[in-house]
Structures are given as structure tokens and as C-alpha cells.
Amino acid sequence: MIISGWGMYPKIESTVLRFETEQALANLIGEYYGLVPRGNGRSYGDSALSPVTVDVKPKNYFLSFDESSGLLHVQAGALLSDILEIFVPKGWFLKITPGTKLITVGGAIASDVHGKNHHIEGCFSESVKEFRIVTANGTIINCNRESTPDLWKATCGGMGLTGVILDAKIYLKKIKSQYINQVTIKTKNLKETFDAFEEFKDKPYSVAWIDCLAKGNAMGKSLLMVGDFSGEGGLGYQLKPQKTIPFNFPSFTLNKLSVKAFNELYYGKVRKKVTKQQVDIDAFFYPLDAIGHWNRIYGKNGFTQYQFILPKVHSYDGLKEILATIADSGKGSFLAVLKLYGKANQNWLSFPLEGYSLALDFKIEKGIFQLLDMLDRIVLKYGGRIYLTKDVRVSRKTFEKGYPQIDTFRQFRKEHGMDKKFQSLQSKRVGI
Amino acid sequence: MSYILIIGAKSDIAKAIAREYANHGYDLYLAARNVAELKDFASDLRIRTGKKVKTLDLDILDFESHRIFYENLEEKPGGVVSAVGYLGDQEKAQSDFQETKLIIETNYTGVASIFNIIANDYEQRKSGFMVGISSVAGDRGRKSNYLYGSAKAALTAYLSGLRNRLHNANVHVMTVKPGFVRTKMTAGMNLPARLTAEPEEVARDVFRAQQKRKNVLYTKWIWKWIMLVIRMIPEWQFKKMSI
The missing domain is CATH 3.30.465.10 (Uridine Diphospho-n-acetylenolpyruvylglucosamine Reductase; domain 3)
Known part of the structure; x- marks a missing residue:
């Protein structure tokens, strides 16, 4: 059958093997290669x-x-x-x-x-x-x-x-509760965003949504969302009916203008510098799961997510350079997620290391892979690496430099x- | 709530039906041969639903054992669903009587044996329900699977008679006739998507129909009309056909 990853690119023909028992699985592994x-x-x-x-x-x-x-x-x-x-x-x-x-x-x-x-x-x-x-x-x-x-x-x-x-x-x-006390901090630029991450680093959960198209003084403006489980509100968790994107959007939907409008609406909705609210597990941890097949908004050619991480000492300079490159290219990312990570673990290919990671979506279109190659060079220059789980195009050379x-x-x-x-x-x- | 006994519990349809009943608050007896294979499934059901799930060894072909099996159930089930089925190999069965016998005894004789015992008990109690999973293949014999089909036809007739007998005892008997279902039994067959049900869909239909005390259930529903047409084809015509 035809299979693909969540990015819907590439789509390939694959023999999909199923197994009933552990022995049957062992037999399949004995029989097949690759x-x-x-x-x-x-x-x-x-x-x-x-x-x-x-x-x-x-x-x-x-x-x-x-x-x-x-x-x-x-x-x-x-x-x-x-x-x-x-x-x-x-x-x-x-x-x-x-x-x-x-x-x-x-x-x-x-x-x-x-x-x-x-x-x-x-x-x-x-x-x-x-x-x-x-x-x-x-x-x-x-x-x-x-x-x-x-x-x-x-x-x-x-x-x-x-x-x-x-x-x-x-x-x-x-x-004790399925609710999270969430604090949203609105920042004006990258410096403020970094400071906010440091200020709130004792909070158990944190992530920032960053406007990748903002230029100049506003570059790096973000909404940092931090939170912790509440003690109240109860545990009445149940699956909610999903909204779904029923078909692939025409691929011109996500042009530069519409992304910009989305960014401004999202950012503009938060009026105060610091906002507090109580949200449930799904809203806090899984906002995109509420929309089935959201991958279809990028059109039938699919999309990829570019996620890299930079060691903390180089994060500020590296991110500035990368954000400037993206803003210049005009290739918008619907979602850009910035996060401060803790220490790396011992696993040989685990992605995280102590520093900042940025994740951006790009629809597959002409020129996109050249842009990502350009970003690769900046990531390597600052000692960073690429997350395989999101990746569809990184070169062997770029990849191996990031993983000692x-x-x-x-x-x-x-x-x-x-x-x-x-x-x-x-x-x-x-x-x- | 009361226990439901599911016989032939290893089949995909049986598992889906077990989930459906547990989700609606029933406890379960899962009976099958080599029932140890159902250990993980039973744990899963217990954790997901918080219901009591007991696994019991039952060989549908060991007719002699059926009475003791039922007598040993401390709490008698409030209803029973048989999902016993063996498609067999039609071509092999045509020349190998052992295969023919296996098809007939699994699909019919074995179910008749255990259902007789339970029916007698339910008749005395004046309560309980009995669901037998038969097949659309029993509605008309075709060259590609008439041994399986004839055994299911026997089961269909049996269930119809049983329903008639137990009506006055307030015991409800339901015949289920699935069409194509995507299961282990049909793995590898090229089934038309629009006529093929998932096991979960069959399970939902069975539960709903049983609660409403329906007599005969086709699932998917369209099979009722397909089989009506197939039954209406005159025999002189039908015998020349390849369907």
C-alpha cells in the first residue's frame, strides 16, 4: 500500500507486514531485510x-x-x-x-x-x-x-x-486535576523571550510560540506559555469530538500574506503582558490534535518540519541569524515553536541537548530545500543539530556533524x- | 452487571463484541480453546473497563465436556454469544472428509451442543439471551464455500427453531449474519471495501440489535438486500453462475 509520514511527503509503496504472535514477528524479521x-x-x-x-x-x-x-x-x-x-x-x-x-x-x-x-x-x-x-x-x-x-x-x-x-x-x-494553570507572557523581541524563559525556568512546563516573520526590532517576538497542574477542577477527562480538515487545501492557501495575518491575529489576541488562565490537558498539551488531518492545510504536495537545537551559549546569536534568514526568504511557517531544553541524556541519537530548539513547518515547494540547506549551515556553525523525527531531507554530512x-x-x-x-x-x- | 459468555472468544469479531459488552458495563466469560492466548486481551479489557473478565478453556469439538463446562460456571451468564466459526478449505474438504467434518462440527455440531445445554437452563429460568453468529454464506450454497455455507445454514435453521421454542420462556434468540468482515479469517482476500465491515462495526450492530431483541441481523445492513436478490435467482440460472 501507499504510505507516507505526517508531512505527506514523500509517498511510497510499501509492503506492510502484520503479526499475531511474537514468534510470527520473529519469523518475519528472519525472512525480510530492510x-x-x-x-x-x-x-x-x-x-x-x-x-x-x-x-x-x-x-x-x-x-x-x-x-x-x-x-x-x-x-x-x-x-x-x-x-x-x-x-x-x-x-x-x-x-x-x-x-x-x-x-x-x-x-x-x-x-x-x-x-x-x-x-x-x-x-x-x-x-x-x-x-x-x-x-x-x-x-x-x-x-x-x-x-x-x-x-x-x-x-x-x-x-x-x-x-x-x-x-x-x-x-x-x-x-489531582486535569487542568493546568497557564501563564502567558507576551514578549517584544528575542532578548525578552530568552529572559522570560530564564525567569520561568522553574515552572514544570514551558514553550513559546514565535513569530518568524517579524523583522528588525520585533524579531523574536513571542508568546511564552508556562504552566503547572492545578489542584482543582476534577479529572473529568474525555475525548472531545474532533474537527477535521476534510481535504487537502489548494497549496496557495498558505501564502506569505495569510501566514502573516494568522501570526498577527494570534499574537494580537493576547492584550496584556502577562495573562493567567486555567486550561485543560488537551488545550495545553495537544492544541493541534483537536483538528484532525491538520497536515492537509499545506496542500497535497505535503510539508516538512524543520527542527534544530543549538547549545545554550550560541542560541541567541544562532537564532537571530536563522530568524533573519527565514524572514528574508519570506517562506512562512504556520507554526514556530521555541523551547529551552535541559541537559542531554546518554542515548546515542536522542535529539535534545541543553539549549534552545526551534521547530518550523514549511510546505514543500520550489526553493524550500535550498533554504533549509542554508539553515543547516547556520545550525552547524553554532554547534547545533537536526531532529530526525521531523526530518525528510537532511544530508548525511550535516546530520553526522551534530551527533558525536x-x-x-x-x-x-x-x-x-x-x-x-x-x-x-x-x-x-x-x-x- | 451480569456476565456475558462469549464462545469462540479468540476471533476478531468475538473480541470486538467482548469490548462492546464490557464498555456497556457487563462482566465477561471468555471461552475458547488454548484460552491462555487470551491472557493479554483479558488484562487489557480489565484495565480499560474495570469489569470482571474471566477466561475459560472450552473445546467446541469436545462435545462431552460441554455440560461440565457450563455446570462449573458459578454465576450463570445472563446471555451468551457464540462467535465460533471455521471457514476451512473448500477444495481440500471436497476430497478430504476430515476437513469436511471439521467444518461441519465446528460451525454447527459444536454450537448446537453447547447451546442445547444453555437453552435448557435459560428455559427453566425464563431469562437470558442467546446470540449465534451465522453467516450470509448459509443463505444459499455456492461452489466456492458450500461446506462452510451448509454448516452455517444448519446453524441458521437451528437458531430459528430455538427462537421459536424459547419465545414463550421469554428467552430471546438472535441470528447474526455478517457479510464480509475484515478479520484474520478473511486476511488476504480481496474484499470490496463498501461491502466489508470492520469487526467493531459488527460488534456495535450486534449489541444494539440484541438490546432491541431483534431476531435476525444482517451486518452490514446492505447484505439483507444483497442476499434477498441472491436467493431470488432461479436455480436453473444460479447453477451456471460463478459468484
């Missing part, structure tokens, strides 16, 4: 694209839950939204969640995803106690930090290139016969 596990298909680019893919999503059972420790044993295909639906009403929440709940647990480990609390809690793998994985020779390994440290460091953030995760034990955290442990990862894959068994279009492109 396969990649696939969850809900929410990575943006070609991370989960290959001529042969293993569909893990149907494996979505909850296996056990320990009320005293909050440890949930769950199969890899379960969506984070499934977990929320069952456990928020019981007073539990994910310790780490990205900006969409529509990803699988297996995918969350493979991308070692992070969220608005990275500066305090780290990546998704920090909430994982252990997981079971079927590796290249078909054996099932119970992987944890102590007994199989290398496999752990390769798999968390390893983009599915070490095997197929079957199930995982993850810790949930206790909450890349050769350890490559070597590990080779030693364990994973390099031929597990491949994606992305792994072939960046040579991992």
Missing part, C-alpha cells in the same frame, strides 16, 4: 518509510497497572491518547508527553520524544523502566539500563533501527546485524 517498524505514522518525514514496514499499531493492549507505583505495562502499539483516556480519570498522567497524543508508545521510545517539561524531566526514555524488543536475529530481549545498557542507548532515540519493540513498562505521574556518538551507533548496528535488517529511507540517506 524493514522498519511503524506505529501511527506521525513522524513527519521518512523515519518510518521503507519498502517493507512492520505495522505495530494493532498491538495495543494494556497488560498491567500498579496503582502504588504508577507503573503501566503496555504493548508498543498503544497510543498515548489511549493511555490518557483510561488513566487521567484515575488521576494519572504521562510523565513526558510530546505535543501530540496520537503517537504509539513504541514510537515515543524510538524517537525518545520530549515535551514542554524537558528542562526538568528529560526525554520519554526517562519514564521507561524497561521494554521488550525483537532484535535482528529474532530473539526477544528484555532491555533496561542495567542489563543491556548499549541496546538501551541505541534503541531510545534509535528510530526503530535496532528492532521491533513489543511492549514497555512506563511510569505515569499522579495528578553516531559512529558508536553505526558500529553497534553492524555488530548485531541490524544494519541490513532494519532500514528506513531516512537511515539510508543519513548513513546510519
Whole structure:
């Protein structure tokens, strides 16, 4: 069948393998080469694209839950939204969640995803106690930090290139309410934005929405949203009916003018310098999940998200240069998200490091890849790196400069016969 | 709320039906052969719904064991759904009687055996419901699967008779005739999308129809009309056709 990532680019023909039992999966892995596990298909680019893919999503059972420790044993295909639906009403929440709940647990480990609390809690793998994985020779390994440290460091953030995760034990955290006390800080430029991040860095959750088209003195003007769980309001969480984008918008919809208008409306709506409100989990963590198929607004040619991170010492200069380049190009980004991260973990390919990350969407159009190549050069100049989960086009050279442990990862894959068994279009492109 | 007994609980339709009943507040007995394979599914249901879910070993072909199986249920189920089904290999069955026997005994004899026992109990209690998943294949024999179809035809006739018998005892019997359903049983077949139901869709239909005490349910509904047309084709014509 034809599959694609969330960016709808590229679209490729793939044989999608399904399995009933663990033995059947081991047999498939024995039989095929060049396969990649696939969850809900929410990575943006070609991370989960290959001529042969293993569909893990149907494996979505909850296996056990320990009320005293909050440890949930769950199969890899379960969506984070499934977990929320069952456990928020019981007073539990994910310790780490990205900006969409529509990803699988297996995918969350493979991308070692992070969220608005990275500066305090780290990546998704920090909430994982252990997981079971079927590796290249078909054996099932119970992987944890102590007994199989290398496999752990390769798999968390390893983009599915070490095997197929079957199930995982993850810790949930206790909450008293499904509401978040949110403070929104309106800043006038990049300097103010950085200062605001520092001022509020003790808040558990923080993220800024940045206007990428603002130039000159206004460059870097943002809305910083910080928050923490409230003690009140109750746990009455239930799935809301989704609005959906029913078809691909014509690709001229998102021209420079409409993006600019959107930016001004969004920013202008917040009148005061500091605003306080109480919002629910979905509004705070997953605003875009409320609109089904929002990827269609970029038209049928699809889009990509460019997400990079710069070490803290270079973040200000680097971001200024990048924002100026984007503003000059006039290629608008509907969403630009800026965030301050905490320390990097030990995993070989995990994206986060201590510094600032910016994520921008670009629709696929003429000239876009040249612009992104230009941005790559600035990212490298300031010692930054690119997030594979969003990527569809980064060159091998650019990619490997950002990840100092890349050769350890490559070597590990080779030693364990994973390099031929597990491949994606992305792994072939960046040579991992 | 009361227990629902689901027989043949490993099938995709059975699992979807189990979810549907648990979501509506029922506790469950899940019965199947090698029921240990349902351990993860049962845990999942318990965690998702907070309902009691018990797994029970039952070999539908071991007729002798059925009485003890039912007697051993401490709390008798308030209703039973049989999702037992074995499509078999028509071509193989034409020359291998073992396969023919397996198709007939799984789809018909086994279900008749356990349903007899439960029907007697329900008749005395004057309560309970019984749902049998038959098939549109039982509405008319076709060369491509008439062994399966004939066993399902027998089941359909059985359920119709049982409904008639238990009517005065206030025990409701429902016959379900699914058309194409996307399951393990039909994996690899090229099914027309508009005529093919997902197991969840069948489960919703079954639950709703059972609660409304419908007698015969076609799912998807369009199969009622498709089968009406197919049954109306004269035999002299039908025998020449390849459908």
C-alpha cells in the first residue's frame, strides 16, 4: 500500500507486514531485510518509510497497572491518547508527553520524544523502566539500563533501527486535576523571550510560540506559555469530538500574506503582558490534535518540519541569524515553536541537548530545500543539530556533524546485524 | 452487571463484541480453546473497563465436556454469544472428509451442543439471551464455500427453531449474519471495501440489535438486500453462475 509520514511527503509503496504472535514477528524479521517498524505514522518525514514496514499499531493492549507505583505495562502499539483516556480519570498522567497524543508508545521510545517539561524531566526514555524488543536475529530481549545498557542507548532515540519493540513498562505521574494553570507572557523581541524563559525556568512546563516573520526590532517576538497542574477542577477527562480538515487545501492557501495575518491575529489576541488562565490537558498539551488531518492545510504536495537545537551559549546569536534568514526568504511557517531544553541524556541519537530548539513547518515547494540547506549551515556553525523525527531531507554530512556518538551507533548496528535488517529511507540517506 | 459468555472468544469479531459488552458495563466469560492466548486481551479489557473478565478453556469439538463446562460456571451468564466459526478449505474438504467434518462440527455440531445445554437452563429460568453468529454464506450454497455455507445454514435453521421454542420462556434468540468482515479469517482476500465491515462495526450492530431483541441481523445492513436478490435467482440460472 501507499504510505507516507505526517508531512505527506514523500509517498511510497510499501509492503506492510502484520503479526499475531511474537514468534510470527520473529519469523518475519528472519525472512525480510530492510524493514522498519511503524506505529501511527506521525513522524513527519521518512523515519518510518521503507519498502517493507512492520505495522505495530494493532498491538495495543494494556497488560498491567500498579496503582502504588504508577507503573503501566503496555504493548508498543498503544497510543498515548489511549493511555490518557483510561488513566487521567484515575488521576494519572504521562510523565513526558510530546505535543501530540496520537503517537504509539513504541514510537515515543524510538524517537525518545520530549515535551514542554524537558528542562526538568528529560526525554520519554526517562519514564521507561524497561521494554521488550525483537532484535535482528529474532530473539526477544528484555532491555533496561542495567542489563543491556548499549541496546538501551541505541534503541531510545534509535528510530526503530535496532528492532521491533513489543511492549514497555512506563511510569505515569499522579495528578489531582486535569487542568493546568497557564501563564502567558507576551514578549517584544528575542532578548525578552530568552529572559522570560530564564525567569520561568522553574515552572514544570514551558514553550513559546514565535513569530518568524517579524523583522528588525520585533524579531523574536513571542508568546511564552508556562504552566503547572492545578489542584482543582476534577479529572473529568474525555475525548472531545474532533474537527477535521476534510481535504487537502489548494497549496496557495498558505501564502506569505495569510501566514502573516494568522501570526498577527494570534499574537494580537493576547492584550496584556502577562495573562493567567486555567486550561485543560488537551488545550495545553495537544492544541493541534483537536483538528484532525491538520497536515492537509499545506496542500497535497505535503510539508516538512524543520527542527534544530543549538547549545545554550550560541542560541541567541544562532537564532537571530536563522530568524533573519527565514524572514528574508519570506517562506512562512504556520507554526514556530521555541523551547529551552535541559541537559542531554546518554542515548546515542536522542535529539535534545541543553539549549534552545526551534521547530518550523514549511510546505514543500520550489526553493524550500535550498533554504533549509542554508539553515543547516547556520545550525552547524553554532554547534547545533537536526531532529530526525521531523526530518525528510537532511544530508548525511550535516546530520553526522551534530551527533558525536553516531559512529558508536553505526558500529553497534553492524555488530548485531541490524544494519541490513532494519532500514528506513531516512537511515539510508543519513548513513546510519 | 451480569456476565456475558462469549464462545469462540479468540476471533476478531468475538473480541470486538467482548469490548462492546464490557464498555456497556457487563462482566465477561471468555471461552475458547488454548484460552491462555487470551491472557493479554483479558488484562487489557480489565484495565480499560474495570469489569470482571474471566477466561475459560472450552473445546467446541469436545462435545462431552460441554455440560461440565457450563455446570462449573458459578454465576450463570445472563446471555451468551457464540462467535465460533471455521471457514476451512473448500477444495481440500471436497476430497478430504476430515476437513469436511471439521467444518461441519465446528460451525454447527459444536454450537448446537453447547447451546442445547444453555437453552435448557435459560428455559427453566425464563431469562437470558442467546446470540449465534451465522453467516450470509448459509443463505444459499455456492461452489466456492458450500461446506462452510451448509454448516452455517444448519446453524441458521437451528437458531430459528430455538427462537421459536424459547419465545414463550421469554428467552430471546438472535441470528447474526455478517457479510464480509475484515478479520484474520478473511486476511488476504480481496474484499470490496463498501461491502466489508470492520469487526467493531459488527460488534456495535450486534449489541444494539440484541438490546432491541431483534431476531435476525444482517451486518452490514446492505447484505439483507444483497442476499434477498441472491436467493431470488432461479436455480436453473444460479447453477451456471460463478459468484
